[in-house]
Every structure is written in structure tokens, then in C-alpha cells.
Amino acid sequence: MAVLSEEIKQKIRDHFPRYPNKQAVTLPALHLVHDTHRYVSLEAIREIAELLELSPAEVHDTMSFYHFFREKEENRLGRTRLWVCRGLACMLRGGEELLTDLGKKLDTVPGSRTKDDKISLEFAECIGACEGAPCVLINDEYRLDVTPDKQDGLIAELRQ
Amino acid sequence: MADFEPVLLRRVGRPLDIWAYRADGGYRPLEKALNELQPPQIIQMVRDAGLRGRGGAGFSCGLKWSFLPKDHPGPIYLCVNIDESEPCTFNNRYLIENDPHQVIEGVLLACYATRATTAYLYFRYEYGKAARIMQQAIGEAYAHGLLGDNILGKGLNVNAYIHRGAGAYICGEETGLIESLEGKRAWPRIKPPYPAVEGAFRKPTVVNNPETLSCVVHIIDRGADWFKSLGIPSSDPARPERGSYGPKLYNLSGHINKPGTFEIPMGITTQELIDKYGGGVWKGKKAKGAIPGGLSTGILTAAEFDARLDYDDLARYEIMGLGTAAVTVFDEDTSIVDVVYNIARFFSHESCGQCTPCREGTGWMLQILERMRAGQGRREDLDILADVGDRIGIIPGTTICGLSDGAGWPIKNAVKKFRAEFEAYIKSGQKKQTVSLALAHH
Numbered sequence: 120m121a122v123l124s125e126e127i128k129q130k131i132r133d134h135f136p137r138y139p140n141k142q143a144v145t146l147p148a149l150h151l152v153h154d155t156h157r158y159v160s161l162e163a164i165r166e167i168a169e170l171l172e173l174s175p176a177e178v179h180d181t182m183s184f185y186h187f188f189r190e191k192e193e194n195r196l197g198r199t200r201l202w203v204c205r206g207l208a209c210m211l212r213g214g215e216e217l218l219t220d221l222g223k224k225l226d227t228v229p230g231s232r233t234k235d236d237k238i239s240l241e242f243a244e245c246i247g248a249c250e251g252a253p254c255v256l257i258n259d260e261y262r263l264d265v266t267p268d269k270q271d272g273l274i275a276e277l278r279q
Numbered sequence: 280m281a282d283f284e285p286v287l288l289r290r291v292g293r294p295l296d297i298w299a300y301r302a303d304g305g306y307r308p309l310e311k312a313l314n315e316l317q318p319p320q321i322i323q324m325v326r327d328a329g330l331r332g333r334g335g336a337g338f339s340c341g342l343k344w345s346f347l348p349k350d351h352p353g354p355i356y357l358c359v360n361i362d363e364s365e366p367c368t369f370n371n372r373y374l375i376e377n378d379p380h381q382v383i384e385g386v387l388l389a390c391y392a393t394r395a396t397t398a399y400l401y402f403r404y405e406y407g408k409a410a411r412i413m414q415q416a417i418g419e420a421y422a423h424g425l426l427g428d429n430i431l432g433k434g435l436n437v438n439a440y441i442h443r444g445a446g447a448y449i450c451g452e453e454t455g456l457i458e459s460l461e462g463k464r465a466w467p468r469i470k471p472p473y474p475a476v477e478g479a480f481r482k483p484t485v486v487n488n489p490e491t492l493s494c495v496v497h498i499i500d501r502g503a504d505w506f507k508s509l510g511i512p513s514s515d516p517a518r519p520e521r522g523s524y525g526p527k528l529y530n531l532s533g534h535i536n537k538p539g540t541f542e543i544p545m546g547i548t549t550q551e552l553i554d555k556y557g558g559g560v561w562k563g564k565k566a567k568g569a570i571p572g573g574l575s576t577g578i579l580t581a582a583e584f585d586a587r588l589d590y591d592d593l594a595r596y597e598i599m600g601l602g603t604a605a606v607t608v609f610d611e612d613t614s615i616v617d618v619v620y621n622i623a624r625f626f627s628h629e630s631c632g633q634c635t636p637c638r639e640g641t642g643w644m645l646q647i648l649e650r651m652r653a654g655q656g657r658r659e660d661l662d663i664l665a666d667v668g669d670r671i672g673i674i675p676g677t678t679i680c681g682l683s684d685g686a687g688w689p690i691k692n693a694v695k696k697f698r699a700e701f702e703a704y705i706k707s708g709q710k711k712q713t714v715s716l717a718l719a720h721h
Contacts, residue, residue, distance in 0.1 A: 137440045139354070139480045145462030146445060171462075184464035184631075185445035187404065202405075206366045207574060207621045208532035208607050244448065244625055245366035246405045249532035249607070250539045259407025 123166045127151055131170055141171040145181050149188055157196040158189035197232035197239040199277050202256035206245025213266070214253040218242055220270055238277050285542040286526045287493050290378045295412060297419040300380040306425060308500040309387050313433040316499070321392040325495060328503035329510075329524040333370075334360055334451075334488035335573065335602050337590045339520060340495070344393050346475035347483045356484040357395040358460065358474075359386060359492065362403045362444055362451040365573035366625055368605035370528035371489045373540040375409040378493075379416035383439065385492025387430065388499060390437045393485050398439040401456050404446050414441055448629035452680045453486040454478075455631065466633045467680035494525055510545035511589055523589035523601070530605035531557040534564070534613070546592070550584035553608060564610040568697075572602025574622050575685025577692035597695075599688050615697040616704050617711065619690055620648040626686030637683035640671035644690055656705035661698065665691045 130151050134144045148167045152159050159167075159182060161175075168175040182188050189195055203218040218229070225233050225240055232239040248254040251263020257277070265273060285291070293299055300306070312321060326341030347355060359382070363371045375382055386398045402410040417439050420426040428436045447465050449455040454468035457479045478484020498506050506525045513521035523545040529552055532538045536558030543556070549569060553559065560566045566581045571588060577598040579586060586593050590601050609618055627641040644667050647660050668687030672678055694701060 137438075140461075142462040143460060143480075146443070146459065150443060150445070181463055184466075185447055187445040187447075205621075206625070207570070207618065208367045208538075210617070210621050211533045211607070211609055211613065243405065243446075244628060245364070245368075247363055247369040247372050247403070249367050249369055249530065249605075252532060252538070256405055259404060259410075261405075261408065 120162070121166060122156070122160060122162045123152065127155060128166075128170060131167070142173055142177070144171055145173075145178055146185075149178075149182055153188050153196075158192055158194065160190070160192065194230075195232075198237045200239045200241060200256075200258050201277060202241045202243035202246065203229075204244075204246045204248070204252070204254050204256070205242045206249065206252075208245070208249035209252040209254060212252040216267075217253045217255070217265060217270070220267065221274070224270065224274055235278070238274075283526075283542075283544055286497050287374060287381070287490065287528060288377065288540070288542045290381070292377075295377075295379060295416065297380055297416065297423055297425075300378070305380055306384055308496050309384050309391075309425075310431060312388055312391060312499050313431055313435060318392045318394060321388065321495075321499065324498055324503045325392070328494075328498045328506035329520070329522050330491065330494050330498060330506065331523070331590060332488055333490035333494070333527070333604075335365065335575075335600070337600055340487065340491055343475065343487075344389075344485060346473065347393055347485065348476060351394075351483050353394065354397060354482055355393060355395040356479045356482055357386065357390055357393065357398040358453070358456060358479060358484060358486045359398060359400045360451060360453065360456055360486050360488050361406060361409070362401055362448075362456060363406070363603075364403055364448040364451050364629075365575065365603045365605065367532050367570060367607040368530055368573050368603040370530050370540050370604065372406055372409050374489055374493060374528065375406075376412055379413045380420070381493050381496060382413070382489045383416055383420050383425070384496045385489070385494075386439060387425065387435070387437055388495050389485065389487060389492055391435055392495075395485060396436055396438070398437060399460055399479070400439060400441045401444060401450065401460060402441060403444045403450070410441055410443060417441070447631070448625075449631040449680075449682060452682065455680070456486060457484065464631075466631055467682075469679050490528055497526075511587065511591070514591055521591055523591060527588075527604055529556070529588065530603070531608070532605070533569070533607040534561045534566070534610040535559075535608050536561050546587045546589040548585055548587050549579060549606065552588060552606060553584070557608070560608060560610055562610070564612065566608050567611045567613055567615070568609055568618075570605075570607040570689070571598055572600065573605050574625060574689055576600060576602035577689045578618070578696060580696050597692060599685070614704065614711070615693055615700050616648065616651055619693045620645075620652060622689050623648050623686070626682065630682060630686070634678040634680075634683070636671040636677040637686070640667045640683060641686045643667055644686070651701075651705060652711040654708045654710040656701075656708075658702070658705060660705065661694050661701055665694050 131148045168178045229242045248261035330340045331337040450459045455465040459465040474484040510524035527545045541556045583596045623645040627645040630641045632638045668691040672684030
């Protein structure tokens, strides 16, 4: 059964004129599917490959290089992906403690999501927002200076 | 505080839109170039200015452009490397978030000079905000006839596209970036051929950093002599190309009162940057040391803070270049073992796995440091760390790219400069509480 909607397929096709070949649309396509489905199933890989005129193995080979993408439904992302920076600048200002605290408060571990499916916790290698260490990334937007007093507010915001 | 009027950051706080940028004189250098200068003249001006790449390696920008084959039928590509992933580095993020059109103007000048017709702006995934600001700016530039066909009626054709990565440090290596752009694993290529000859989609390609491209705008605007009036000439008269010229963005982070991004003429000392711009070390403490230019450049002890942050002077203290000019300070109470552990963990995680010495070597170094932090360090560990560091990388010739040179260098550096502290740590058998949450996915 087809899993990609016509809308996603069209968004993928819309990228074709930007590149001299279709393989270059692999990462944009994976992002589009991953953002919507919260993981990229084998069937989705097959359909992406068909659109890009590649073999599914080629798409999977690229996807598996980036540990960014989830492959299995049981390990899909929650509604919001919360990345906690463990880079050096953050470590020096409480980043490791922030990751530990958030793991406890969310009752989950990096790489997993909360029971209510709302938050996926991740650790990130330096996210490049070191002027506000310790910092986190909410999906792909940074939040600076996440000091201990701000943890509960952040969780409440993401659970809303 | 500053006796220097910012150039690259002159528009911080001004509106981001194209109308405001043009009202502030933006895109006039481009008009000037299209009206008055031929592409080879621009390349010559950039060479004369002594502009060296701001991304880390410090290679001459004009020289890089001159490596493109002459009379190539095209297409030629420009890749803008916004995979800014060297830990503790964020100057390009700050630059783009505060003045996206300056970067687009630099892109257009580079395309005009190199005859590139397509620019791919490769953003690391984590820079979502910067990518959206840039997307808006690109849309405005198209609407104003500053991207697309026949730009400003002068026959210049350039398309610009944003391409987003997926969280891999290796994509900042220029051939890793190209592979990733092409939709493949970001495994760096064996060089030669260099991208200038055979890059993206097997066509001649220039890979430049946004800050470098922004410098080009001001070289065209104010001249090569102006650029060269800032910074410091080479200490070796026989090698004048080793000078460090122009304005530079410096990042400050870690145990510092005022972390941030500062624009300063090249060559400020580490101590001056910390005191004058960063407001000194936090909590009234003393510094133990600092990473001067991103993790891979090495570690300065506090006694070495007289080092100038330029392409030349840091070598005095066995630092591998200016890197990204991102200075991270750690205070006197920080354990050097923790700092080095963090560095080893990063490189082990980010090794792309293509070359065995790097994939295994970075893992071994991390295991040794984990063991040390578990209270089971051995005296010979320090020599093993230095030995592994010596054997992985393009300097010893065992890998395809420089990731593992950057992985080994700071560890060797730290073992040499802080040996007594490491030995005391091992001897004490102290155990460090390590954050070791089980990882379901990674």
C-alpha cells in the first residue's frame, strides 16, 4: 500500500529543477517524509526511490549514514524533537546536567519519546548556539540559556 | 570599547529585508563590479587583498578561485559551506541571522568572478532559523532581479538554492559536503581531483564560507588596500602570503562573562579578546586554558594567552591554525580530563567511518578517557593517547580527510601541556560521575 501522499510526492518533484540529477533530491525527500511521518518506513523508501529513479538500496544507504532519520515505526519521533546540546561550551555551563535532568523529568532516555508521544529527547553534538550555553534545539530552532530554573517551563510548553 | 567600526556586522540590529539592505548601500558593490570590473579583475583584487578562507583551513580565496579550469563550458557550481559544525563555533549563524543579504551579495560576486551559475547554500540541519531567514532573503532577491536571469540587466545568471543537511559534522569537509549534496553518504573524496576541477556533479566547483564571501563584498566596495590595512603581515618576509588580513568574526564561549560574536581586525591576542570583549573569566576565577579556534585546533594554557588569534602566531604554541576563531575558555576548577573526554567523544561520534584508522582510533581514544574517568586510568594511557593521535590523519597519511588530524591534535596537545594534571588524576584513581544514560537509538 502506498504511504506517500500525492502532496508529499509533488513537494519532492518540486525540487527536481534545482539539481542536475534526481539523486540530489534524496536528502530533501527524506526530510519531507520524516517531518510528516515521524519516521521513514521501508515502503516510503521504496516510493522515494521510484520518484528519484534510484534503487531503494541507494536511498537507504544514504539515509542510514545520517543517524538523524528514524526507520522503524516503534521508534518514530514524538510531536516535538528536543535536542540537548552536549558540546564543550554547554558542558562547561551545565549541559550534561541539563540532559540528565530532562531525561528524569520526561521519564525517557535520549533516542526515545515520552509516553504521551509529545516529546522525543535527543542529545546533540554542538548546535552552534554557544553564546547561550546550556542550550537546546526545539526541532530546528535553538533556545538559549536553559538554566535549571527554566526546565519545568520548557517541558510544560512542549507538552501543551 | 571598540576603536574599530564593524564592517561585517555593521547592520546588526537593522531590518533584515532587502529594502533596508539597499537603503544601507547594499548591492552597490555588486553594481560596481558588474559595471566596472571583469571577472579576472575581481579574482586579482581578492588575491591582492590577502583574503584567506574563514572556514578553518585559511586557504587563499582568490587562489582557490583561480584553480578553476579556464574556458570550461560549464556549468560551474558554488557551494556555500554553512555546515558550521566545529564545536563552539557560531559566527556564520550570527552573520546570516543578522544580515542575510550581505551573504547573498557575496555569493553573487563569487559567481560573477568564477562564472558559476548555481549556488547551493548547504545549511547544517540545526540552523533552521538561519535557513528560514536566508530563504526569505533569497525570495526577495529573486523578486528584485538580483537572482535569476540577467541580474541587474547585466547578463549575469545565478540561481541560489538552500540545501539542508541532517546532523553530520563531516559534511563541513568540502568533498563530504559535495557527496551529501549529491544525495549520497557524506564520505569525503580522495583528492586530487580537487573540487575546482571536479566537484559537485563532476563539474568545477568552488566551496566557500559565508564570512569569506561577505569579506569579498567589502573588498569590492573599499578596495584591496583597505582590507590589507587591517590585520597583520606575515612574520616571514619570504612568505608574504601568510599574512592575516581583514576584519574577522571571533566567537567567545565557555566560562566567560559575556559570550558572543565580536568583529575585530585579525590578530587580537587571546587575553585581550577574553578581557576586553568577553568581560573576563566568570565568577572572578582564573582561566586554566582555552580552545582557540574550534576543538580541532588544540588547547592553549592560560600562560599562552599572549598568542595572537591569526593564521600565523598560534603555531608558536603548537596550535593547528586559527581554525574557526571560536575561543572557548575553561576556568581553573575545570578538570582537563573532562575537557579532553568531551573532545574525544565528539570526534568518535562524528567520525564518518570511511577510513579505519579514524573510525577505530577515535573510538580507542574515547575508551581510554572513559576508563580514566572510571578511576581505572593507567600511566601508559597518556603515551597511547599521543601515539594514536600521531597515527591517524592526513598528516601521517592514513586517512582521506583531516577529521582525525583534528581529533588527535587537541588530545596530543593536552597530554603534552597538562601531563602533570593527567598523571595526578590517574594516580588518585578518582571516579567521575559520567552522564551515561542508556541510549535507545544512537
